[in-house]
Amino acid sequence: MFGRNEKNTQTAVKVFVVDEIFSSKYEVCLLLLLLLLLLLLLLLLLLLLLYEDVVLPCSVPFSVTDQLFDWKKVSHSDIFHYQKGTYNNFRGPVFHFEDELESGNASVVIRKAQVTDSGNYTCNFPNHPPMEKAHIDLTVGAARWPVISLHKATNGILLKCRVLGAFPKPEVRWLDSSGNVLLPDEDPQVSYRDHHYDVVLKTTVTESGHYSCEATQREIHHRNQTETYVLTPGKVQITRIKLKVLGPNLAL
Numbered sequence: 001m002f003g004r005n006e007k008n009t010q011t012a013v014k015v016f017v018v019d020e021i022f023s024s025k026y027e028v029c030l031l032l033l034l035l036l037l038l039l040l041l042l043l044l045l046l047l048l049l050l051y052e053d054v055v056l057p058c059s060v061p062f063s064v065t066d067q068l069f070d071w072k073k074v075s076h077s078d079i080f081h082y083q084k085g086t087y088n089n090f091r092g093p094v095f096h097f098e099d100e101l102e103s104g105n106a107s108v109v110i111r112k113a114q115v116t117d118s119g120n121y122t123c124n125f126p127n128h129p130p131m132e133k134a135h136i137d138l139t140v141g142a143a144r145w146p147v148i149s150l151h152k153a154t155n156g157i158l159l160k161c162r163v164l165g166a167f168p169k170p171e172v173r174w175l176d177s178s179g180n181v182l183l184p185d186e187d188p189q190v191s192y193r194d195h196h197y198d199v200v201l202k203t204t205v206t207e208s209g210h211y212s213c214e215a216t217q218r219e220i221h222h223r224n225q226t227e228t229y230v231l232t233p234g235k236v237q238i239t240r241i242k243l244k245v246l247g248p249n250l251a252l
């Protein structure tokens with residue numbers, strides 16, 4: 001009788017333990033799911049940061065739902081054609097805004113715009129000859145950090161600043177710690193390939209101090225700066241370290 005009771009209790013305890021394990025497994029699953037969701041969100045954010053959509057605006061004072069309109073990239077072919085509910089996007093992911101057509105909004109969006117999408121676009125209404133064409137000058141930029149390298153020169157230290165793969169062409173200059181523009185050694189070396197600019201600007205300094213290279217792209221309202229500290233040779237900085245003895249001197 002006594003023994004049986006004991007067994008019952010044990011069984012009850014066991015069931016409880018199994019329950020506990022199950023619930024903790026469930027929690028682990030939930031946690032993993034949450035982590036996965038977080039990871040996906042982060043990836044999405046990264047994609048959004050890497051690629052930007054651009055809207056080419058075009059509006060008219062009448063409904064365009066039953067109209068014909070097309071978008072052209074100047075000196076290229078058509079990129080988008082809309083006619084009474086059907087559309088063709090000839091070049092890449094270009095879309096109109098279905099819900100906005102009624103209010104005369106014939107804007108289109110270029111998804112994940114690239115530097116190569118830069119150019120002049122026109123919005124046309126062929127059935128409305130007196131309509132003025134909308135003209136958009138689109139610049140899709142690529143910004144880069146300036147990269148600085150130091151080289152020994154006979155008359156000081158040569159500072160070389162490189163801004164690679166930028167668009168539009170960045171204006172590059174050297175500044176000292178007070179913000180004064182330094183004279184470059186020569187005109188900037190500019191090369192262009194694959195719709196991107198590489199700019200190299202050199203200057204020679206003789207004084208130790210902070211120097212920074214700044215790249216500005218006015219068209220896309222972007223400015224970026226990298227700073228370096230130059231220690232010129234010959235003027236070796238000596239840091240004196242004084243050792244202070246704390247406590248009473250030892251009487252010998």
Ligand SMILES: *[C@@H]1O[C@H](CO)[C@@H](O)[C@H](O)[C@H]1NC(C)=O
Binds near residue numbers: 055057097100105107
């Ligand atoms: C047209 O629609 C787009 C997308 O909703 C919007 O960004 C834009 O501001 C609209 N333009 C006008 C003039 O309402």
Ligand SMILES: *[C@@H]1O[C@H](CO)[C@@H](O)[C@H](O)[C@H]1NC(C)=O
Binds near residue numbers: 118119120137
């Ligand atoms: C777009 O047109 C403007 C003025 O018409 C011109 O200055 C600019 O260079 C053109 N842009 C491109 C990328 O062709």
Ligand SMILES: *[C@@H]1O[C@H](CO)[C@@H](O)[C@H](O)[C@H]1NC(C)=O
Binds near residue numbers: 142145225
């Ligand atoms: C400098 O350029 C880098 C690379 O494009 C960018 O991530 C960063 O935000 C820019 N910094 C500033 C201050 O604009």
